Amino acid sequence: MAEQYKSLHPIKYYRDYLAHGIRPDGREFNKFRPILLNVGSIDTADGSAIAKVGNTTVVCGIKAELCKPKPDAPKCGFLVPNLELPPLCSPKFRPGPPSDQAQVLTQLIADIIENSKCIDLNDLCIFQDKLVWCLFVDFVCLDFDGSVVDACIVSLLGALKTAKLPFVEYDPALDNIQVNMEERKHIKVHSTPVSTTFAVFDDKVILKDPTQEEENLCSGILTVVFKDDELCCVHKPGGSPLTQEELSQCIEESKERTLFIKRLIDTAV
Amino acid sequence: METVTDKTNISCKLGILSRPDGSAILSEGNTTVIAGIYGPVEVKLQKLLIDKASVECHYRPKSGLPGVEDRLYESIIRNICETSFYASLHPRTAILVTIQELQNSGQLISCAINAACLACLNAGIDMKFMFSAVTCYMNFEDDLYLHCASGKETKAMFVFVFDSTEKRIIASHTKGSFTKEQFEEAVELSKEGCEDRFTYYKKVLES
């Protein structure tokens, strides 16, 4: 009976649960789902990690390539994130070119990386104006069950902290590149950004770490990213309005979670 | 003769295009955008919603093709419009919001959002509230200000969108890193800025 009720009146179903201060998956409003991180999962990539937030699963792989820097920024390397949402991860995605949502999330991840300055692009320089590293950071979502950005950022940090770049020698006189695959070294990761997603249900209840179902039914989403003690992104792309107090409360709550996740990443690495 | 709302200059004109149902050209400082609204119009079958109007947003940069970053802005503007419209009044229709950049000298997103709101008002779309966006900058001395001194480096940038009834935050978009206190201060400052914008909207509509 509950099944039919849920599919006929999904919002009402949720309201009934939330009125009792509990979510259908048994969590309280401010509880997050278990997080799992596995690093170095893919041999062929220069750095990789799999992160699981509840059911949401994201694989992150880093591939490094050598390229020439832009003339206006001769010392800067490149970091190109890309999130793929294949039909595999949720029935709402179709095969073909990246959907709008994938593009929006990719941009959000790129913004977070830039704002948190976790990678200094100058570190990726091998020889000024001639040779720099270009890191392709690819995310593939295997299971799309809400709070994808959280999972992406956890897997990103896992992958970045384990990524090793081969040693490259460049001779500017001969334009000769020698790559030593054996001798590898880590990329310097300057900070650990941690993202927390909230969903606003019915303009009043704020749910932490929402599932896909909750994200679909709710009226607004908020993503807060902490970098150590500083905020580096408070992203709320429209949706139901929040008061300043509610917003501050969300920020406070995400700060607590930041510590746990940071410890998780450090332990995994 | 009072024209200057916060320290930036806003000027605008409604109904400047003949084809769209509502249009507005808005410039804040040197940044200028045109927004146009069609709606409610016929909807594509894929995007048909049986209980409300679907909102589509298109943003065009003035040169080159729209990139991934523009997609993010599109989604922000679409979400804001979706929240503010009484979309359930027009089921099985679409409301198209199009924004064209004319000149970019900073605070482009907030300018685009404000132009969208004025265009909606011009088009006579039923709205729950008006919205206005304010861009707030923070320099390396941690001072906050609402207008960008061109050429100066900024440590962080905030864009907040408020509703007109209770001045709650509909959307927030940030760049750079900052502390929680600075964030709250920026919200306060922007809230003052948005009041000026709503007064300006009313003046525009009354005239």
Next chain:
Amino acid sequence: MSVRKTIISNCEKKFLLKNLAEWTRLDGRAFDEFRPVKINFGKDWGSCHVSLGKTSVLAQVSCEIQQPKSSRPSEGVLNLNIELNPLAAPHFEAGRQSDLSVQLNRLLEKCLKDSKALDLESLCIKMNEKVWAIRVDINVLNYEGNILDCASIAALAALAHFRRPDVTSDGEEFIIHNVQQRDPIPMVIHHYPVCITYSVFNGGEFIIADPTLLEEEVADAFMSIGLNAYKELCGLHLGGKAELSPDLILSTASKAANRAGLIVQQIKECIEKDTQQRLLRQKQSFSILDITNDSVSGDIEALLDPWTASEKKHKKKTKKEKEHSNMVDTKIEIDKPTNGVELTKIGEGTVALVPIEEKDGTAIWEVSDSDDDDNDEVVVIEVPKPVVNLLDVNTDSEEEAVTILNADEKTKKKKKQKQKK
């Protein structure tokens, strides 16, 4: 976008054709009269807004360095890209090429690129390695017929206005100088070609210049003639279904040649004016970039003021007179008295009385003269009708808000209770 194109009804068609048979057009223009052209430049180099009657487009020129084509190693590249923005008409789709946009693009290319108006060799930095690629993006903002003419004027004016950064070489390295270091370099333009479009009705019986949207839809065919100021033909395209005698084409082309001369003259004058403005401002503040605030409000001014849309009632004039009227703005201000009324003469025998509510203070704002640097200019705001009943909306959402607040307290209480437990 899904919206279907508006279909022209048979009555509209018949009405238009019947009017043509009586030698009148729906907007009161003579058959070879064009709508007024306004050209405005933005703050950036190569940014230009052109309106032709109610049709308006925005053109922006940009440049980048790339490798030349192997077939032409010493030539730069010119790319034209016309974008039918969904702003311009609801059936235009964003970011997708339609038959119309491909056709317009090709016609524009024929006129500007294939006529070798731009000196591409001057864009070469190093043979076989580095050349400038110039890209012209044309965004159609409002579609009220004859995009092609409007776009060709905009593209040409933007190219003529554009300046690329200077590049120097010290043997191996190339240095791109920014605007502060060295003055940017204007394009080398050999000649100024523009497109001039005519609509053909009844197999050549009626040929009308600068068709509006309705006229375009009803016409049997359209003829687009690319011409430069020296009356040289730079492109000719006859689309649609009409057999025209060569004589007719030639006579139309010679009429168009005069028009081309006038347009090119207008473009040059506007660029001259823009340069003057920049120079003057430069003397005041000694920097180029900070000054050009003016152009923004210029853009706004360019956008429809209600009187350009008003019908001009011209009597039929001889050709020479008409040509003349293209050049001179038909609005002649008789006087601008201080008692809040403006008399505007609209063509022959028609005068409009426009009340100006200057003393009201809300209707018109003017530039505050006190500070010259700031762009305090505000434009008269035209609201055709009050759209939203603000009061209603307000009360509505307040009610909502009350419930929300209560709810909030409830949840808070719940949380507290939980904490107590």
